[in-house]
Structure formats: C-alpha cells, structure tokens
Amino acid sequence: AQSVAQPEDQVNVAEGNPLTVKCTYSVSGNPYLFWYVQYPNRGLQFLLKYITGDNLVKGSYGFEAEFNKSQTSFHLKKPSALVSDSALYFCAVRSSGGSYIPTFGRGTSLIVHP
C-alpha cells in the first residue's frame, strides 16, 4: 500500500520569507512524487515531480522540492514567498512498479501574509 502524509493543515508565512510545505510518503519500491497546487474553485495544477536523478527538483513559479530517500520526504520549498502563492498544495505518490493510481495527501493550505 502507498500513503502520503502532509502533517500541516495550514502554513503561514510572511511575503518575502522562505516557505516549506512538508510531505512524507510510504510506497513499495521506488516512488514517483508529485506536487500540485489548487486555487479556489479550480482544478489542480502540476508544479513539479521527482522520478529519478537529482534529489533537488525545480518546478513552476519558482518552487522546488527535495527528495530525501532516507527520510522518505519530499518537501516543497520556495526561497521567497509571494501573496499570490496562497493556495492549497497537494503532494502525491505513485509506485514505479505498482499501481498507476496515485495517492494524494490531504492538502496543506498556504497563506502568505503581505
């Protein structure tokens, strides 16, 4: 079985400060990891993914994530937050050798204060 944990329901950060949204996972075999963002009344938009290779993955809108195999984590980061980054963020995992159906975390609401 595969699972994803996003331990924080909400993250608050001041504009211009760095942000981190946490994600840990459990999967059999090698993981495929994804981050998505959802704005109000919209579907999810893909931000970035880790499949293999460099542990630091860069994605859209200045976001990046670091894959840490020993800690089974894939935290989302951005060096300098914008008010417009305020949204709901979802981490997802899929096993490279198992089900093609991904498992999503419960989501983390990011609020960036001016």
Place this chain on the structure above:
Amino acid sequence: GAVVSQHPSWVICKSGTSVKIECRSLDFQATTMFWYRQFPKQSLMLMATSNEGSKATYEQGVEKDKFLINHASLTLSTLTVTSAHPEDSSFYICSAQSTGSGNQPQHFGDGTRLSIL
C-alpha cells in the same frame, strides 16, 4: 499542451434531476481518466478510474448506479450523477493520463461545482 476541459463548471438543479459532467482531453489521448470528489477544505476523494473502452473501476463506498461513468473515446469521459440529491452537492474534478505515462503527472480539469436544491 496537456489541457483537460471539464464542463459545466457550475450547475444548480433540483433534487431528482440527473446531471452529466464532461471531461475532455484536448491535445492528447487519455487512456485513463480519474473522477474525484472534493468537499470544502478537504482532500480529493477518488471516486472511480475509467479506462477507454472498458467499465470504470469504482472505489469502495461509491455507488456505481448513482455515479455513472462512461469513457467511450480516448478524449472523452463523462460522469452522470443520477437522481441527484442535496447530499450529492460537491466539487467534482476529473483528471486524465496519457498512454504509457507511468511517470507523468495527471492533468486536471477545472472542476464542476454541483449544487442540488
């Protein structure tokens, strides 16, 4: 590229009505489409997975006679909420995945806000 169009974006109807939601992949062929339901401030709940030309696979607890899914072509899947009731009111989101894309992200539609009076 990889655009998924979902219609309608918003629908209000009376209890007992059936509502059809369409999900189209505009610039790629979607072997697999997923249907999710999302309650306010909550995560996505996978309802069913549909593969083109075959019956949908429903998650446990989802009534297949209530939520009819058809994936008749590689670019279109539909979800029909039959005899809708107020408790069916929710935000429904579809996503699509192309052939042989095990390491590719899903592409999501913009969702349908369904309100049953």
